[in-house]
Each structure stands twice: as C-alpha cells, then as structure tokens.
Amino acid sequence: MARRAIVAANWKMNGDLALVDTMVSGLKSIKLQENVNVVICPSSPYLSALVVKAKAEKLNAAISIGAQNVSEHKNGAFTGEISTQMLQELSVKFVIIGHSERRSCYKETSTQIAHKVNAALIAGLTPILCIGESEAERATEQTETVLAAQLQPVIDEVGIEKFIDVVIAYEPVWAIGTGKTASSEMAQDTHQFIRQFLAQANESVAAKVPLLYGGSVNASNCEELFAQADIDGGLIGGASLQAEQFKIICSAAKGK
Numbered sequence: 125m126a127r128r129a130i131v132a133a134n135w136k137m138n139g140d141l142a143l144v145d146t147m148v149s150g151l152k153s154i155k156l157q158e159n160v161n162v163v164i165c166p167s168s169p170y171l172s173a174l175v176v177k178a179k180a181e182k183l184n185a186a187i188s189i190g191a192q193n194v195s196e197h198k199n200g201a202f203t204g205e206i207s208t209q210m211l212q213e214l215s216v217k218f219v220i221i222g223h224s225e226r227r228s229c230y231k232e233t234s235t236q237i238a239h240k241v242n243a244a245l246i247a248g249l250t251p252i253l254c255i256g257e258s259e260a261e262r263a264t265e266q267t268e269t270v271l272a273a274q275l276q277p278v279i280d281e282v283g284i285e286k287f288i289d290v291v292i293a294y295e296p297v298w299a300i301g302t303g304k305t306a307s308s309e310m311a312q313d314t315h316q317f318i319r320q321f322l323a324q325a326n327e328s329v330a331a332k333v334p335l336l337y338g339g340s341v342n343a344s345n346c347e348e349l350f351a352q353a354d355i356d357g358g359l360i361g362g363a364s365l366q367a368e369q370f371k372i373i374c375s376a377a378k379g380k
C-alpha cells in the first residue's frame with residue numbers, strides 16, 4: 125500500500141476536559157482499517173491532558189495528538205505563541221498549519237505559512253498544510269490558480285522532497301462549517317489537480333503525499349468522499365466534537 129490515510133480532528137476553539145475524556149474513552153474501542161492514522165488536534169490548553177490520557181488508556185498507536193497552530197519562530201518575545209520545541213516536549217506529532225481561519229482572521233500569508241511548515245519539519249513534526257479557495261474564487265474559476273499560489277511558496281521554501289513528510293488538507297473555504305460539502309466528484313477533481321501540481325515537481329513524492337478533504341465531512345458523506353482515488357482521509361471540524369460520529373468517520377478511512 126503506497127499511501128496512508130489520515131483522519132484529523134480539528135476541535136478549533138471548542139471542547140473541554142470532559143471532551144478529552146469522552147474522546148479518549150470513545151476511541152479506545154475503535155477498529156481502524158489498514159494504514160490509517162487518526163490525529164486529534166484540541167485547543168492548546170488541552171494538549172497536555174490529551175497526551176496524558178491517551179497514554180494512560182493505552183490508545184491505539186495509530187492515534188496521535190496534533191496542535192492547531194505553531195510559531196515560525198524558535199522562541200522569544202512572541203506573546204501568545206507556541207514553539208515547535210514546546211510541542212515536541214509534549215509528544216505532539218502533527219500540527220495544522222495555514223487553516224483558512226488563520227489565513228482570514230489572523231492574516232497569515234502563504235510566505236509565513238511556508239516558514240511555519242519549515243519550522244515544523246525541522247522539529248520533526250508533521251505539518252497538515254491547509255489550502256483552499258473561497259466561494260467567489262470557485263465561482264470565477266480561479267480555484268487552481270489560488271491553490272497553486274498557496275502551495276508554491278511552501279515548495280520553494282522547504283523543497284519538494286520534504287513533502288514526503290507533509291500532509292495536505294484541501295478545504296474549500298465555502299464548505300468549512302457551513303454544511304455545504306463539495307460533491308465527491310468536485311473534491312476528487314481538485315485533489316487530482318493538487319497531486320498533478322506536486323507531480324510536476326516530483327512525481328514519486330506526489331504519489332505518496334496524503335491529501336485530505338475538509339469541509340462539512342460527517343458520518344453520512346465520509347464513505348463516498350474517502351472512496352475517491354486521490355482523497356486519503358479528512359480534516360474534520362464540527363463532526364470531530366462528537367465521539368460516536370468521529371469514530372464512524374475514522375472507520376471509513378482506508379490506505380490506498
């Protein structure tokens with residue numbers, strides 16, 4: 125099997141210690157298919173509790189903990205920021221970088237996002253690099269241009285060979301938290317474009333990069349989405365806050 129599947133939970137600024145307990149208890153009994161990783165990304169104050177609880181409950185080794193953001197700087201006077209070293213010390217393995225909410229609410233640029241991906245890779249963290257177009261960009265047929273412009277600065281900074289350790293989440297902005305999912309055909313076409321774009325730089329790396337779909341994935345639509353040739357799992361927001369629904373989504377993922 126060439127490519128692993130990943131289902132990542134993005135709790136955003138939601139959840140509490142009770143959810144940490146419920147999620148770990150819920151995931152204890154999960155049966156994952158072959159070559160699947162699950163990543164839980166809580167708000168940073170809960171990272172430590174989640175790591176401790178997952179260890180105490182001996183969660184399946186295929187389940188990891190991720191952060192929702194990381195600083196591009198090593199350390200210093202950056203109030204409110206979290207460094208790669210801090211995440212490493214907590215045994216965090218993944219980090220979401222460039223989520224559309226970070227791009228729009230906090231004005232993170234593709235250049236800054238490239239610096240963050242580089243910092244994560246140097247620290248041995250797996251970046252989940254988020255890219256996606258707005259509704260207006262989709263309507264004016266700019267999707268491919270936008271995605272290329274989001275990917276290229278990262279390729280330029282870290283080099284295409286390093287993408288072997290990168291996960292990409294394609295999240296159309298208009299589908300995030302709206303209940304409007306891209307059709308499986310539209311999602312597949314866009315994932316295929318992303319893989320072909322990477323393949324122009326390095327075909328064998330492109331064939332191995334897990335490409336996740338994100339945007340209103342739920343227990344009812346996950347199977348069809350994950351069955352698409354270039355969709356290797358999902359980045360899940362709202363539905364990842366409900367243990368039972370999240371378990372169904374994780375169980376639908378399969379390595380390709």
Ligand code: PEP
Binds near residue numbers: 361
């Ligand atoms: C997300 O937060 O990345 C996301 C895809 O959210 P939702 O699943 O709620 O659309």
